[in-house]
Amino acid sequence: MDYELTEEQKLIQETAYKFAVNEIEPIAKDCDREERYPREVWKKACETGLVGAFIPEEYGGPGFGFVELALITEQLSRIDLGIGTVIITATFGSENIFMFGTEEQKKKYLPLLANGEAVSAGAYTEPDAGTDVAATRTKAIRDGNEYVINGNKMFITNGTICDWMVVLCVTNPEAEKRHNRHSLILVESDRKGIEANKIRGKMGIRASDTAEIAFEDVRVPLENLIGEEGNGFRQLMHFFDTTRTMVAAQGVGLAQGALDKTIKYVQERKVFGQPLAVNQGVQFMLAEMATKIELARNITYKAAWKVDQGQVDPSLNAMAKYFSGEMAVWVCDKALQLHGGYGYIDEYDVQRFYRDAKILEIYEGAKEVEKITISRRLF
Secondary structure, rough: OOOOOOHHHHHHHHHHHHHHHHHHHHHHHHHHHHOOOHHHHHHHHHHHHHOOOOOHHHHOOOOOOOHHHHHHHHHHHHHOOOHHHHHHHOOOOOHHHHHHOHHHHHHHHHHHHOOOHHHHHHOOEEEOOOOOHHHOOOOOEOOOOOEEEEEEEEEOOOOOOOOOEEEEOOOOOOOOOHHHEEEEEEEEEOOOEEEEOOOOOOOOOOOOOOEEEEEEEEEEEEHHHEEEOOOOOHHHHHHHHHHHHHHHHHHHHHHHHHHHHHHHHHOOOEEOOOHHHOOOHHHHHHHHHHHHHHHHHHHHHHHHHHHHOOOOOOHHHHHHHHHHHHHHHHHHHHHHHHHHHHHHHHOOOOOHHHHHHHHOOOOOHHHHHHHHHHHHHHH
16 A cells, blocks of 8 residues: 655645645635635646646646646645635536537537636535535426526526526326436526526625526527436536535635644743743643644545545545544634634634635535435445
């Protein structure tokens, strides 16, 4: 068993971290305060090869695997989860094109993501269908050689800035099994009948665009179907079973960043005439933080490695996502506590890390859902 990264992976890791320090850190506070999507940083990330790591070279991408994607995600999130999310989710939803799309769809859409010409979205969640994805109500009815789409989506990443979105729709409402009723359909964002409204006032990842989307008689050609009609639910579950490794890596990176800042702070901050770091209670807390981060890092890398080996393990990925998210919330709570009153004001980044962390226990499957996935595998 080899735990050592390859030289190429180390270079990818170093490149991502340097990019985050040089391009993300200087604007992180402003983007958080202004809820601003930094397109200029996204473009630079595309030029650096940090966007669309999974896209093969034949479609204009870097041709990396999910381990490399985890390394990139971790290092970007280490500096700022909000802008890191902007970069990592610039291709969100289009992984389905890579996994299930036709050759024509791959050649048409994937290169645009890799070279910085387009951003995509995955429109899955609805106001009354989040955890219970099969409860989706958005319908796509055949009319000649087109689908006519009506419905609403909620909490859609990149919803107001995307060039296209992959939409989960009910196409086979009469199917006996509810899991055979859905399909994934690519919908270009400039089609008539689409209304997208930005959701403001989020607790965290405020640089990332999140929207509510309404579809009213939106027409798309049948050729925009991704994969097989009626197989959308299973395709989407496979998509989540792979991309949850990315969320796990976000938790590892965010927690590592919080620990980095806390170590620096306790060495500089003096209490009763001595640095806070000499206090054994503080040292013990830092040791616990570091240990939990390393545990999450190892399970995340293992989960990503298994995806690259074609051995996708839903239970392992659920473990990585659940544990990493919960760990990140815990670590950021301890980091803020060690900063004391200074951690409570936005002059110090740790309060932003604290706010950002909570989403990791919620999106792409709440941690309770991950536990259900794990327990089912146990039985």
